Amino acid sequence: MTSIKLLIIDDEVEFAATLCQRLQLRGIDATDMHSGGEGLAILKEIAPEIVILDLKMPDMSGLDVLAEIKKHDPDIEVIMLTGHGSAGAGIEAMEKGAFDYIMKPVDLQELLAKINLAVDKRSKA
Amino acid sequence: MKEHSSWLTKILPAPSDNIISGADLDRGYKNFSRGLFVILTVLVLVPLTIITLLSHQQYKQLLQQKELDQLFLNLEQAQSTIEEFVAELQSVIKFVARDDHYLELLNPKELQDLFVRLQSEYPGFVDIEVIDSEGMQKAYFGPYQLEGHKYTDQTWYREVMLRGVYISNVFSGFRNVPHFVIAVSRKHPQQKASWVLRVTIDGQTLQNYVDTVSTTYADDIFLVDQSFTAQTRPQKYGKIGEKSVLYDVRDTEKKNFRKRVVERYMMVQKASDMMIVKKSFQGRQILQGVSDLTNAPWKLVMVKEQYLYADAWFAFKMRLTTIFLSCTIVSLFVIVEIGKAITNHLRESDMKREQFLVEAEQPNKLASIGRLAAGVAHEINNPLAIINQKTGLVQDFLEMSDDFAYKGAMGEALNGIQNSVERCKKITHRLLGFARHADVVNEEVDINVIVREVVDFLAKEASYNQIKITFALDPDISKIYSDRGQLLQIFLNITNNAIDAIGRNGEIVLSSRQLDEKNVQVSIADNGPGMSAQVQQHIFDPFFTTKETGKGTGLGLSITYGLVKKFGGKIIVISEVGKGTTFEITLPITKSSQE
Numbered sequence: 117m118t119s120i121k122l123l124i125i126d127d128e129v130e131f132a133a134t135l136c137q138r139l140q141l142r143g144i145d146a147t148d149m150h151s152g153g154e155g156l157a158i159l160k161e162i163a164p165e166i167v168i169l170d171l172k173m174p175d176m177s178g179l180d181v182l183a184e185i186k187k188h189d190p191d192i193e194v195i196m197l198t199g200h201g202s203a204g205a206g207i208e209a210m211e212k213g214a215f216d217y218i219m220k221p222v223d224l225q226e227l228l229a230k231i232n233l234a235v236d237k238r239s240k241a
Numbered sequence: 242m243k244e245h246s247s248w249l250t251k252i253l254p255a256p257s258d259n260i261i262s263g264a265d266l267d268r269g270y271k272n273f274s275r276g277l278f279v280i281l282t283v284l285v286l287v288p289l290t291i292i293t294l295l296s297h298q299q300y301k302q303l304l305q306q307k308e309l310d311q312l313f314l315n316l317e318q319a320q321s322t323i324e325e326f327v328a329e330l331q332s333v334i335k336f337v338a339r340d341d342h343y344l345e346l347l348n349p350k351e352l353q354d355l356f357v358r359l360q361s362e363y364p365g366f367v368d369i370e371v372i373d374s375e376g377m378q379k380a381y382f383g384p385y386q387l388e389g390h391k392y393t394d395q396t397w398y399r400e401v402m403l404r405g406v407y408i409s410n411v412f413s414g415f416r417n418v419p420h421f422v423i424a425v426s427r428k429h430p431q432q433k434a435s436w437v438l439r440v441t442i443d444g445q446t447l448q449n450y451v452d453t454v455s456t457t458y459a460d461d462i463f464l465v466d467q468s469f470t471a472q473t474r475p476q477k478y479g480k481i482g483e484k485s486v487l488y489d490v491r492d493t494e495k496k497n498f499r500k501r502v503v504e505r506y507m508m509v510q511k512a513s514d515m516m517i518v519k520k521s522f523q524g525r526q527i528l529q530g531v532s533d534l535t536n537a538p539w540k541l542v543m544v545k546e547q548y549l550y551a552d553a554w555f556a557f558k559m560r561l562t563t564i565f566l567s568c569t570i571v572s573l574f575v576i577v578e579i580g581k582a583i584t585n586h587l588r589e590s591d592m593k594r595e596q597f598l599v600e601a602e603q604p605n606k607l608a609s610i611g612r613l614a615a616g617v618a619h620e621i622n623n624p625l626a627i628i629n630q631k632t633g634l635v636q637d638f639l640e641m642s643d644d645f646a647y648k649g650a651m652g653e654a655l656n657g658i659q660n661s662v663e664r665c666k667k668i669t670h671r672l673l674g675f676a677r678h679a680d681v682v683n684e685e686v687d688i689n690v691i692v693r694e695v696v697d698f699l700a701k702e703a704s705y706n707q708i709k710i711t712f713a714l715d716p717d718i719s720k721i722y723s724d725r726g727q728l729l730q731i732f733l734n735i736t737n738n739a740i741d742a743i744g745r746n747g748e749i750v751l752s753s754r755q756l757d758e759k760n761v762q763v764s765i766a767d768n769g770p771g772m773s774a775q776v777q778q779h780i781f782d783p784f785f786t787t788k789e790t791g792k793g794t795g796l797g798l799s800i801t802y803g804l805v806k807k808f809g810g811k812i813i814v815i816s817e818v819g820k821g822t823t824f825e826i827t828l829p830i831t832k833s834s835q836e
Contacts, residue, residue: 128623134630141637199622220622221629221666 120235123162124148125155125181126170126197131220135168138224144231152176156184163189166234168227169214170197171205179212186213193234197222252276274584281576286569293565300557308528308547309496309517311458316515316530316543319454319462326450327537330423330442331406333363338425338438346371346438352382365446367420372398374434383441401426401437408537410466411444411473411482419444419481421472444481448473460527461544464534472539478522485542487520487529494519519547614783618672625665632658672796686725688761688828689714692751695732699740706745713752718761721830727804728828734797735765735824741788742769742822759830760810766823772816780814 122144126132129150136148147162149155152175155167167185171178178196185192196209196217206217215234218227253276254269337355338346345351356369368383376393392398401407401424409422424439447464451473455462463479464472469488471481479485496517515532526547531540636655639648696703696710703710732751739749749767756762772780772787779785781802786795805812809829816822 128627130627131623131630134627134634138630138634138637141634141641199619199626219670221626221662224630224633 119143119145120166120231121162121164122146122166122168122231123155123158123164124168125150125152125173126168127151127173127175128170135222142228152178152181152184155181156188159185159188164192165238166215166231167192167194168197169194170199171209171217172199179209182209182212182214191238193238195227195230195234252280270584270588273587274580277580277583278576281579282573285572285576289565289568289572293561297558297561300561301554304554308545312517312528312530312543312545313515315456315458316517316532316541319456319459319543320515320532320534320541322454323450323464323541324534324536326453327408327534330363331408331425331536333359334423334425334438334440335406338427343371343427343429343436347380349380349382352380356382359440363442363446365443365449367418367441367443369441370439372437372439374429374436379436397422397424398437401439402435410470410538411447413482421447444473458545459543460546461542463542464539465542466539469540475542478542478544487522487527487542487544490520490522492518493521614672618669621665622669625662625669628658629662629666632662683722684725685720686723686728687720688718688728688753688763689716691725691728692732692753692763695729695736696751698733699736703740703749706740706743708740708743708746709748711748711750713750715752715754718753718755719830721761721828723808723828727808731801731804731826732763732765734801735826738797739765739767739769739822743767744769756827760827761830762825762827764823764825766821768821771818771820771822772814773818777814777816781812 122139124132124136124139124146126135126148127150132148132150136146139146147158147164149158152173155169169178169181169185173181182194182196185194190213193215194209194213196206196214197220198206198209198217199220206214206219209217215237216230218230254272337359346355352369352371356366359369360366368381368385368387370378370383370387370390371380372392373379376391376395376398378388378390378392381388381390397407397409405426407422407424411419411421413419420441420443422439422441424437426435426437428435451462451464461476461478463475463485465485466472469484471479471483471485474481475485478487497514515530517528517530520527520529528545528547530543530545532543533540632655636652636659639652639655642648692712692714696712700710736749736751743749747768749765751763751765753761753763776787780798782795783799784795785799802812805826805828811827813825814822815825
C-alpha cells in the first residue's frame with residue numbers, strides 16, 4: 117500500500133511543521149505549506165489525496181482555498197482546522213464540500229481517524 | 242441637572258452627587274430637603290411679609306390721613322363759630338357807636354341806660370367808655386373808678402384810630418380780672434375828627450365761646466395770642482395767661498393748609514392759615530391744629546391725641562397679625578409636606594434608577610467580558626495547539642527511542658503537559674462557547690422531562706456523594722417553546738453546582754410549577770452550606786468561582802444567566818448561610834416572548 121499523500125495548509129508555521137512531522141512518523145506522505153496561495157500553488161505538483169486546511173489565514177480564507185481545491189480536483193478530501201470553539205464554522209465548511217472539521221488543539225488520534233475515513237471514502241468512490 | 246446655576250446648586254444640592262456611602266446619601270437627601278424648605282419658605286414668606294407690611298403701612302397712612310382730615314374739619318368748624326361770635330360782638334359795638342350817637346353817649350345818664358341794656362344781652366360786658374379825638378376819656382360807665390384817663394399815646398388807641406376796630410389780647414390790667422377790649426372809632430359828624438367807643442369784656446365770655454365749640458372729638462381746645470400765650474383755659478396743655486406747654490415741643494411733622502374764607506359781615510375774602518403739626522409730648526403722639534382767626538388777634542388751638550393708639554388701629558393690627566401668622570403656619574406646614582413628598586419621590590426614583598442600573602449592568606458586563614474572553618481564548622488557542630503538537634512529537638520520539646535512564650519519568654512529564662493542554666483546551670472552548678451567539682431552536686418542550694433528564698446525567702455522581710435527589714413536579718404544567726439543549730444546560734449547571742456545594746450527604750429538590758398563564762417556574766433547592774450576601778452579589782459574574790482552583794471556570798452561572806435572559810426569563814437566587822440555596826428560574830411559555 118502506497119502512503120497517503122497529504123497536504124497541510126496553515127499559517128501557524130510551528131503547528132503545521134510539527135503536525136506534518138508527526139504524520140510523517142506515522143507513514144503518511146505529508147507536506148506543509150504556510151499560506152493559502154502557497155498551498156494552491158503546490159497542489160498540482162504533489163497531487164494530495166487529503167488536505168488539512170486552516171479556516172483562518174491572513175492571505176485568503178480557508179473557505180476560499182477550499183473552493184479553489186474543489187475546483188481543481190473535487191476528489192481531494194479536505195479536513196478543516198478550526199480555532200473557534202464553534203462548530204458552526206466547521207459545519208459551514210462541510211456544507212461547502214469539506215469532508216470534516218477538527219478543532220484546535222488537535223487530538224492526533226482523532227485526526228488520524230478522520231484521515232482514514234476520508235481515505236476510505238476516496239477508495240469507495 | 243448639572244445646568245443649575247451655582248447659587249441654586251449651593252442651596253439645593255443634588256442628593257446623588259458625591260456619594261461615598263449610604264450615610265452620605267441620607268445626608269444628601271436631608272440637605273436637599275432643607276434647601277427645598279428654605280427656597281419654598283422664602284418664596285412664600287417674602288411676598289406674604291411684603292403684603293402684610295404694605296397693608297400695615299397703607300392702613301396706617303389711611304388712618305393718619307383720616308385723622309388729619311377730621312382734625313382739619315373740626316378746627317375749621319370751631320374757627321368759624323368763634324369768628325362768628327367775635328363778629329357779633331364787633332357789630333353790636335359798631336352799632337352802638339353810630340356816628341350821631343357821640344353827643345348822646347357823652348351824657349352819663351344816656352351811657353348808663355345804654356350799658357344796662359347791653360349788659361342784659363351780653364352779661365360779659367364789664368364797662369364802657371367814650372374817648373375823644375385827642376385820646377381823652379369823655380365818659381365812663383362801669384364798676385371801676387376809671388374816669389378821666391388819657392389814652393393818647395397808647396398803642397391800641399393809635400391802632401383803632403387807623404384801622405377803625407381794635408381787639409386786645411386778654412389781660413388783667415388795673416381791673417385785676419382777665420378781660421379784653423373791643424374798641425371802635427367813628428367820625429364826628431360836625432368836627433372832622435374821630436371819636437372812640439371802647440368796651441371791656443370779661444375774659445369768661447371768650448371762655449364761654451370756646452366751651453361752646455369744644456367737642457368730645459378734641460382732647461383740648463383753647464385760644465392763644467400771637468406769642469402762644471393762652472387766652473382761654475386749656476384743659477391739659479397749659480394755664481390761662483401763660484404760654485402753652487406745647488409751644489416748646491418740637492414738631493415732628495408739619496402740614497399747612499391755606500384756607501380762603503369769606504368774612505360774612507365785611508364781605509371780604511381773606512386767606513387764613515391753618516397748620517397741623519405732629520408732636521411727641523410726654524410719650525404720646527399728639528396732633529396740634531392751629532388756625533388764625535380772621536377778625537381777632539388770636540389763634541385757635543385744637544389738640545388731639547393720635548388715633549393710632551385707639552381701638553380701630555389695635556384691632557386692625559391684631560387681625561393683620563392673626564392672618565399673617567395663620568398664613569405662615571399653614572404655608573410652613575404645606576411646605577414641609579411638599580418638601581417631604583418631593584424628597585421621597587426623588588429618593589424612590591433614585592432607588593429605582595440604581596436598581597435599573599444594577600440590572601442593566603449584568604448583561605452588559607457579560608457582553609464585554611464575553612468579547613474579551615473570546616479574544617483571549619482565540620489567541621491562546623493557537624500556541625496551545627503548537628504545544629500540543631510539539632509535546633506529541635516528543636512523545637512520538639520517546640516511543641521510538643530505546644530505553645534510557647529517564648525515559649519513564651520523561652514520559653510522565655510529557656503526559657502531564659498533555660493533560661494541562663487538555664484542561665486549557667476545555668477552558669478556551671467554554672470561553673468561546675460563552676461568547677458565541679448560538680441559534681436558539683424553538684421547539685415545544687416538556688419542562689418536567691428536561692428536569693428528569695438533568696437528574697439522569699447527575700444521578701451517579703449524586704449517589705456517590707450520598708446526595709438524595711427528589712422531585713416536586715407539577716404534572717399539569719404547560720409545555721413551553723424553547724431550546725431543549727440549552728434548557729438542559731441551564732438546569733445542569735445549577736444542579737451540578739448544588740452537588741458541588743453540598744459535597745456529601747444532603748438533598749436536592751427539583752420542583753416545577755405553573756407561575757401564571759404566561760410563565761412557568763423551576764426551582765432547584767439544596768440544603769448545602771448556603772452563600773453570604775457578598776457571594777450572592779457576584780455569582781452571575783463571569784470568572785467568579787468559590788470552587789478550588791482548577792475545578793471551576795467561574796463561567797457556569799454566567800452562561801446560565803445569559804441563556805435565561807436570552808429566553809426572556811428570570812433567574813433569582815435565595816440563599817442563607819447554613820440553610821442552603823434555592824435558584825428560581827422563571828421561563829415564558831409563548832413563542833413570541835422569546836423572539
